[in-house]
Amino acid sequence: MDKFVAMHIRRTASLDGFLHEAVIFLLDNQQLLGDRMEVGIVSYGHTKFGVLEEDTPDLIKKAIEGCLNNVEKGISPKEIECIIVSCVDNAFSEQHQTGTLAWEYLGNPDAYGFKVESACVSGSMAIYQGRKMIEAGMAKNVLIVGFEKMNKFPTDKVTEILTHGSSPEERRYGITQPGAYALLIRLYAQKYDVTERDWAEISVKNHKNALRNPWAHLQKDITVEQVMNSRMIADPIRLFHCSTISDGAASILLSADPRKYTDTPVFIKGMGVAHDYMSVIDREDPTVLLCSKRAADQAYKEAGKTPKDISLAEVHDAFTPVEPMCYEAVGFAEKGEGSKLVREGVVMFDGSLPVNVSGGLKAKGHPVGATHVGTMVEMFLQLRGEADKRQVPDAETALIEGHGGTGSVAVVSILGR
Amino acid sequence: MKAKLISYTDVAVPTPPYRTSTKSGIVEDEEGKRLLVRIEDEYYPILKIGMEGEVEERRTDFGTFNFFIPAVKKEEKRKVAIVTGASRGIGKAIAFELARSGFDVVISDIEKADECEENMKRIKELGRESIFVKADVSDFNQVENMVKETVEKFGRVDVLINNAGLNIDKLVTTMTLEQWQKVIDVDLNGVFNCTKAILPYMIQQGGGRIVNVSSMSALDGAVGQANYAAAKGGIISFTKVIAKEYAQYNILCNAIAPGFIRTRMTDAMPPGLFRDRLARNPLGRRGEPEEVAKLVRFLVTEGDYITGQVIGINAGEYV
Numbered sequence: 074m075d076k077f078v079a080m081h082i083r084r085t086a087s088l089d090g091f092l093h094e095a096v097i098f099l100l101d102n103q104q105l106l107g108d109r110m111e112v113g114i115v116s117y118g119h120t121k122f123g124v125l126e127e128d129t130p131d132l133i134k135k136a137i138e139g140c141l142n143n144v145e146k147g148i149s150p151k152e153i154e155c156i157i158v159s160c161v162d163n164a165f166s167e168q169h170q171t172g173t174l175a176w177e178y179l180g181n182p183d184a185y186g187f188k189v190e191s192a193c194v195s196g197s198m199a200i201y202q203g204r205k206m207i208e209a210g211m212a213k214n215v216l217i218v219g220f221e222k223m224n225k226f227p228t229d230k231v232t233e234i235l236t237h238g239s240s241p242e243e244r245r246y247g248i249t250q251p252g253a254y255a256l257l258i259r260l261y262a263q264k265y266d267v268t269e270r271d272w273a274e275i276s277v278k279n280h281k282n283a284l285r286n287p288w289a290h291l292q293k294d295i296t297v298e299q300v301m302n303s304r305m306i307a308d309p310i311r312l313f314h315c316s317t318i319s320d321g322a323a324s325i326l327l328s329a330d331p332r333k334y335t336d337t338p339v340f341i342k343g344m345g346v347a348h349d350y351m352s353v354i355d356r357e358d359p360t361v362l363l364c365s366k367r368a369a370d371q372a373y374k375e376a377g378k379t380p381k382d383i384s385l386a387e388v389h390d391a392f393t394p395v396e397p398m399c400y401e402a403v404g405f406a407e408k409g410e411g412s413k414l415v416r417e418g419v420v421m422f423d424g425s426l427p428v429n430v431s432g433g434l435k436a437k438g439h440p441v442g443a444t445h446v447g448t449m450v451e452m453f454l455q456l457r458g459e460a461d462k463r464q465v466p467d468a469e470t471a472l473i474e475g476h477g478g479t480g481s482v483a484v485v486s487i488l489g490r
Numbered sequence: 491m492k493a494k495l496i497s498y499t500d501v502a503v504p505t506p507p508y509r510t511s512t513k514s515g516i517v518e519d520e521e522g523k524r525l526l527v528r529i530e531d532e533y534y535p536i537l538k539i540g541m542e543g544e545v546e547e548r549r550t551d552f553g554t555f556n557f558f559i560p561a562v563k564k565e566e567k568r569k570v571a572i573v574t575g576a577s578r579g580i581g582k583a584i585a586f587e588l589a590r591s592g593f594d595v596v597i598s599d600i601e602k603a604d605e606c607e608e609n610m611k612r613i614k615e616l617g618r619e620s621i622f623v624k625a626d627v628s629d630f631n632q633v634e635n636m637v638k639e640t641v642e643k644f645g646r647v648d649v650l651i652n653n654a655g656l657n658i659d660k661l662v663t664t665m666t667l668e669q670w671q672k673v674i675d676v677d678l679n680g681v682f683n684c685t686k687a688i689l690p691y692m693i694q695q696g697g698g699r700i701v702n703v704s705s706m707s708a709l710d711g712a713v714g715q716a717n718y719a720a721a722k723g724g725i726i727s728f729t730k731v732i733a734k735e736y737a738q739y740n741i742l743c744n745a746i747a748p749g750f751i752r753t754r755m756t757d758a759m760p761p762g763l764f765r766d767r768l769a770r771n772p773l774g775r776r777g778e779p780e781e782v783a784k785l786v787r788f789l790v791t792e793g794d795y796i797t798g799q800v801i802g803i804n805a806g807e808y809v
């Protein structure tokens with residue numbers, strides 16, 4: 074029985090209890106069905122990240138149009154059954170029903186749209202859902218659109234809205250997102266070998282990478298000294314450790330039948346999702362990004378890969394001092410040894426495992442809902458060899474780590490051709 | 491409850507309902523249970539990971555919170571004040587009064603009057619330190635050096651008294667452009683220069699107090715003092731802005747508006763004018779520089795909930 078038959082059965086089976094059970098058994102033991110279906114990415118859209126003139130509707134529209142236009146073998150909107158939007162806080166867009174708005178721009182009256190929110194990792198969560206839907210036979214083609222319009226408001230207002238994603242108790246204590254990261258990072262720095270200089274080097278690296286990315290928000294070289302002397306935001310986190318407040322949108326098209334739309338799809342080989350407690354004090358070991366670690370374990374297992382197989386990665390550098398903790402969570406380094414990868418140049422653009430070649434959240438920008446659709450677009454281009462000046466040679470297998478809150482929800486994806 | 495500090499931060503960009511930076515941390519109690527805590531500003535500079543202390547519950551305007559009180563003796567902290575134009579007159583009295591209440595004092599002036607040496611000797615007798623720093627407040631570079639020298643010498647700066655000033659009284663029709671400009675440069679720009687130079691240090695230190703010496707002339711339309719009244723009025727507006735811009739850093743800024751004070755300026759008044767002025771004064775006498783100094787001392791040592799205000803000290807001559 075091939076995978077499409079299985080899909081078909083699952084779709085029609087729910088009417089019949091017995092058949093349903095049988096199909097579930099088969100689906101759960103997919104080896105019996107032969108190859109597992111691989112969901113492919115076939116197209117993308119991407120606006121510049123930065124302080125943009127476009128408001129939410131235009132951002133959504135551009136991302137959708139871009140994605141439809143980039144389908145190499147062409148597509149009719151009628152072939153897209155579902156559109157999932159990712160945006161973090163309606164307080165930014167001042168707009169509910171963004172799923173419906175996206176539906177209006179898609180041009181398929183029979184499709185439907187809805188929103189997914191999982192803090193800063195909303196984009197990956199939307200992709201996760203889209204992929205599950207296709208795997209379950211609920212749709213053949215799903216369009217994912219991430220966006221955020223953050224620069225309508227002054228910084229203190231933006232910080233306030235972002236604090237909506239904090240644990241209620243931390244928030245009550247006046248601990249903002251950078252504040253909670255600061256508590257986390259100080260705990261880590263107390264226990265492990267990491268210096269302010271390492272943190273600064275990461276900011277410098279991600280800024281340098283952004284210079285090769287025309288979509289990046291910040292296109293300027295910075296120095297270690299500039300980082301180390303920048304204004305304190307939440308001691309020990311400084312201004313030049315922080316990701317940018319950006320506007321932007323990105324989209325990808327997921328398909329059950331990728332070769333119908335392109336000869337060079339990129340496949341999501343494995344994906345994992347996991348949570349940890351929202352408040353830093355409730356976590357078993359706050360110096361470990363446990364949610365990212367568990368999500369990575371799932372993704373590696375599904376993809377049949379190990380950290381050694383990864384050619385390049387995008388990780389969640391919302392505040393650059395957390396980047397070494399991300400390396401550790403996804404198995405690039407042993408616990409407490411993340412900063413070695415920075416000192417030894419491993420994660421630099423020309424290193425053996427470049428990380429955040431797009432410029433990362435730090436410099437490419439962090440329009441929260443769009444961010445991790447953006448990282449997916451980056452890897453789509455890298456794995457197709459289309460990343461232009463920032464192309465990593467021989468990019469075979471890519472990893473994306475994203476987490477929300479200060480590590481309360483994570484999605485890790487592994488991609489290949 | 492006894493507890494040990496394991497992490498802490500100072501959130502410099504607060505979110506509502508907070509308006510000021512909030513300092514908080516994580517402690518571990520004796521069973522290893524972690525708690526969020528608030529930390530008082532004064533303890534922040536001495537925090538160390540692993541520090542022992544007490545956790546106690548306190549009610550605040552934003553609810554009930556755990557506070558961490560480190561088990562350390564509060565260091566007898568040095569307090570440092572800069573007083574501009576303090577070589578003589580009201581400034582001199584302010585410098586002495588602040589020394590009397592425990593401040594080490596930087597006496598700054600464009601020139602050192604004879605009486606200044608005498609004042610510094612008296613300050614020394616109180617067991618406080620003072621230094622003289624020559625600076626023209628209308629020159630930003632000199633002012634920056636003054637602040638730098640202060641921090642180099644004393645390690646900190648808590649208080650700035652913008653007292654330096656002068657007047658060149660003329661009716662507007664006879665006032666030259668230079669006379670207008672000179673008074674604006676010293677009396678108004680001087681206050682801006684000193685405040686601008688000192689704010690970064692105060693922000694970094696977690697607070698400060700600024701008192702600007704304005705004048706009753708700013709309020710009552712003093713004939714013959716268009717330049718002076720404009721500058722002193724400008725100081726009042728400036729004070730209000732500073733109060734609002736920097737309250738979040740616990741920097742409080744007020745202005746005082748002295749009336750008829752016994753100084754060289756009022757000694758030199760023609761006797762007729764002098765008598766007229768006294769007759770209009772409800773207390774029937776000039777104020778002493780020391781009385782002005784006491785008000786300034788009150789504002790910087792007791793005025794923890796006063797900012798953006800203009801406090802008259804004029805015996806009711808202007809109400």
Ligand SMILES: NC(=O)c1ccc[n+]([C@@H]2O[C@H](COP(=O)([O-])OP(=O)(O)OC[C@H]3O[C@@H](n4cnc5c(N)ncnc54)[C@H](O)[C@@H]3O)[C@@H](O)[C@H]2O)c1
Nearest residue numbers: 575578579580599600626627653654655676705748751753
């Ligand atoms: N005396 C009063 O009745 C009265 C009333 C209201 C306000 N005031 C204000 O009180 C303050 C002190 O006045 P005072 O009566 O003691 O006068 P004062 O002339 O005795 O003292 C002023 C001091 O400021 C110094 N100064 C002048 N220009 C300067 C400059 N460019 N840079 C640095 N220092 C400079 C002078 O050298 C002098 O030591 C002044 O701002 C004055 O306007 C005085």
